[in-house]
């Protein structure tokens with residue numbers, strides 16, 4: 001994040017100076033924004049950067065305990081520099097949050113520079129790999145930096161101390177977060193596909209119950225409950241991959257537009273990156289835990305690879321923006337879009353469907369049979385009607401409040417659900433668009449169409465309350481969707497292992513004895529157990545001190 005921050009907020013001159021040093025690892029940088037007292041509320045950050053015209057420097061200072069920088073990855077022990085976000089103060093006025101390049105450690109002996117207090121914030125959730133990340137704490141005691149280390153692409157301070165705002169939206173200050181959020185969506189697909197690969201392969205070799213006349217027991221992958229829990233996660237892994245590819249295209253397109261000062265799609269980029277990051281990371285975190293449960297007891301072993309994957313993955317729901325905070329950003333943009341519908345301003349991009357408000361507010365779903373749910377047009381319209389009606393309902397309820405802000409606050413739980421509905425529509429839409437493309441490989445398109453329908457109908461089934469409450473579907477149509485879902489599971493079953501083999505993960509990368517490509521799980525589990533340090537001695541440490549006296553004492557007592 002150090003590099004994209006300088007790219008996005010540094011002048012050409014600053015990029016020329018700092019980026020080569022970072023690329024060559026002559027300096028190591030981190031992104032120091034979050035503080036002990038503020039993370040979500042960026043405008044509430046307390047670190048100060050006060051311009052001193054006498055020396056042409058900024059004085060960086062941590063005025064309170066809560067202004068301590070807290071969490072930045074790489075800050076505690078590794079980084080020599082940071083992009084520090086602080087309140088810019090010049091001529092006695094606070095101009096809000098800006099980015100500054102600050103050296104933290106000596107390039108000679110890595111010791112913290114004068115006025116800089118640095119450390120690691122301590123162990124984190126589980127024993128996961130995230131403990132290898134030195135998330136740090138940083139305090140400044142009036143540390144001076146040259147004026148030209150203020151990132152000055154978006155705004156400047158002159159030698160005399162005058163603040164100058166460039167003619168660019170101030171939201172570009174948040175551009176680094178947009179960049180990472182879009183990458184996190186693709187990461188969700190990778191993490192989810194790893195968990196699903198482990199669970200599908202293990203479910204294919206695990207047999208439990210169902211033996212007829214001494215024959216083999218039943219593969220748990222054949223149980224309908226296992227399929228109804230696992231196949232939607234498999235479909236989600238593909239769904240998030242395709243929407244992540246599209247989001248990367250959107251981000252690239254917006255970045256190119258920014259180069260020519262076209263800010264027309266900035267809001268779309270914010271809404272899509274924030275919303276898709278929130279929905280895909282929440283779903284993936286839940287799915288990794290579900291995959292652990294789908295593997296029974298062995299899923300709880302570290303050698304399954306699932307506990308570590310979960311421990312390392314779950315902060316994705318928080319970092320780069322708490323998911324609720326980000327979904328409320330989407331909700332704000334939805335409300336703004338609904339309010340503009342009456343003005344005749346046609347929504348664009350992923351909001352374009354809201355322009356069909358007359359039709360979608362009264363449309364009746366035409367599904368009459370379970371097979372009708374295989375028609376992408378019916379799926380698309382059902383998801384559009386649900387999302388639009390939820391947004392309009394929220395807007396109407398907010399409109400009845402004494403003031404907009406109060407109404408937004410009161411209705412924020414409903415707004416959250418409306419934002420999720422809008423984002424799920426985007427995911428379904430991009431999956432449908434993907435399977436409409438020419439897809440090479442014999443039978444591949446059909447399999448992806450199955451997964452697309454599984455993702456859409458599972459999501460519909462899981463959120464059926466929304467569809468019924470908004471009148472977008474009838475209970476009968478909901479039941480038909482569930483009936484079709486069961487048929488789809490049967491079609492996915494023969495190809496389930498092939499669909500996870502297609503992720504092409506090596507056993508090393510997967511890191512799981514349950515997910516081995518060769519399915520030779522039991523010997524591997526047994527072999528792995530003996531690597532446990534506890535098995536280095538046959539009689540455990542502590543026997544003589546604790547167990548033996550206890551056993552002997554109890555034996556004596558039993559003979560009295």
Ligand SMILES: CCCCCCCC/C=C\CCCCCCCCCC(=O)SCCNC(=O)CCNC(=O)[C@H](O)C(C)(C)COP(=O)(O)OP(=O)(O)OC[C@H]1O[C@@H](n2cnc3c(N)ncnc32)[C@H](O)[C@@H]1OP(=O)(O)O
Pocket residue numbers: 001031033034039040041042043073129171172174175177178180183184187188191266267270308309312313316318319320321322325329332
């Ligand atoms: C075993 C192996 C495991 C494998 C799995 C591993 C998977 C992971 C691997 C890799 C993943 C990638 C690596 C990730 C590492 C972790 C990195 C984490 C780094 C961080 O966390 S950095 C800090 C992140 N912090 C945040 O996100 C803060 C969130 N808060 C905000 O963004 C803002 O405070 C706010 C948006 C919530 C509020 O902004 P604010 O200005 O106060 O007020 P508003 O009125 O809401 O907004 C004003 C105006 O601006 C618009 N706007 C807001 N944000 C943006 C934006 N980003 N872009 C464009 N526009 C924006 C907003 O819509 C308003 O517009 P309006 O005025 O209404 O028109």
Ligand SMILES: Cc1cc2nc3c(=O)[nH]c(=O)nc-3n(C[C@H](O)[C@H](O)[C@H](O)COP(=O)(O)OP(=O)(O)OC[C@H]3O[C@@H](n4cnc5c(N)ncnc54)[C@H](O)[C@@H]3O)c2cc1C
Pocket residue numbers: 031032033034037038039040041070071072073130135315318319320321322323324325328
């Ligand atoms: C592993 C990890 C790595 C990180 N790396 C970095 C990094 O490199 N650099 C960096 O700067 N930061 C980093 N962070 C910090 C991270 O960005 C913040 O923790 C994150 O943005 C959430 O902010 P917060 O901690 O203030 O949560 P809070 O906002 O305090 O969230 C607490 C609760 O309050 C709720 N809430 C907050 N505001 C509202 C609201 N307006 N309406 C409704 N509910 C609300 C939230 O939904 C949540 O339930 C990292 C964090 C983690 C866990």
